[in-house]
Amino acid sequence: MLRVVTRQNASLYEDKLEQMFRLRHRVLVDIAGWEEIRQPDGREIDQFDNDLTTYFLVLDDKEDVVGSLRMQPSLAPTLTSEVFPSICDIEGVPRSDRLYDCSRVIAAPEVSQKEGQPSWVTSELHSGMFEFGLALGLEGLTCVLEVKWLHYMKRWNWDVRPLGLPDSVSEGGSVAACIHTTAPMLEMLRETRGLTSPVISPGDLGLIKANHELMHATRLTKLAA
């Protein structure tokens, strides 16, 4: 079950967000070994966890957080624009009200399957990404990922375009890319992952749209200008 959290409903999800920050630390630091983001309190939080962030939380039967991701409007500072601009060396970091930056896409190790085979948690997150993009009429989602994910996405026939050459320094090579969130892509994803219905509830979709309009009607327009 996927839940959407924005600043409008964050107060209802305080304990779930707390679980998410701890899961992120476990997956990214303890398991993937990103020592540079290790935190003494075991909660992985950075400057892109702010009141512009939209979270997807995947909950299991016991309502525990077993997967998550976050979205940032690309007109605001994002992980891609602030931390990885050097690998967007084709046309710079793309910014528009029709692009969001997606980061910290994780699933609990307990639910992960074979490498390259998405678990139900990852599939819900992926479907959510496409549903989100379609609901807001986005061009796509930018993100920074290891090169191997680009391989998987091409294997899944996703329409994904790199924003520059990968850096050849980090383990696995980080590459910035834009995933185009089109209706045929969502349809194909549902077909291949066995999803029969949308993972985002109508209520949460309404929240996403209202939040998007509010953000872009106020602060972000100023940022863009």
Place this chain on the structure above:
Amino acid sequence: MPSFQTMEFVDAADRVETELELVQAFECLLKRLGISQYFLGEVSGVLPDEVLRHGNWNEEWVARYIERDYHYADAVVAKAKSTPNAFDWEAVREEGLLRGKAKTVMDEAGEFGIRSGYTVPVFQANGYLAVASFEVDNDIPADRMRAALQLATVYFHARLLAFRDVSLPCDAQLTPRQRECLHWVGAGKTDWEIGEILKISEATVHTHVEKAKRHYKVPSRIQAFVEALRHHELRL
């Protein structure tokens, strides 16, 4: 300007409609990067021979390499197994990996004009490993070359596999729901019963089972169950 040239190839790779066009676009990029010889192959032995071999290495060298099972001794392959990053063959020399038979392989490659270059560990998952090697003689900085080749190879490999209709061990075979439904098919349950167990409609169960049958190209539900067992998608 390796990034723009690489992007041109990436865009072309998504557009091309035949393997020939893909290869032409790839070789055009390589030419602009100053690469004349390259080879892409699977080195893990999980695919049937020939399914994924492509390139213009000297034919005699390729034949010898295959006949003598040089991939077991090749230091470049050994290194590709240990890193996801593209590397310079110089690194293999510097790391002292060229001993015994590994040195023989490298020396013999040199006799065929393959002396300096880069290798991209294309893709590694669940025992599958493909490697692309490029013989390079130019003055583009090594890190830019490695990055360009790593990115271009993602698109080349993905499209080549698609044109040749190759499936990999890491491809999802059945969806989780199809797997669940087949499990109960194996227990002798009807669609209606499975629907009750999984709390989904009988029609949905029917669809899942039909798709699993189509996936394995078998006429009956019990055969689909047996195929799923055979492909280790289900356990008894």
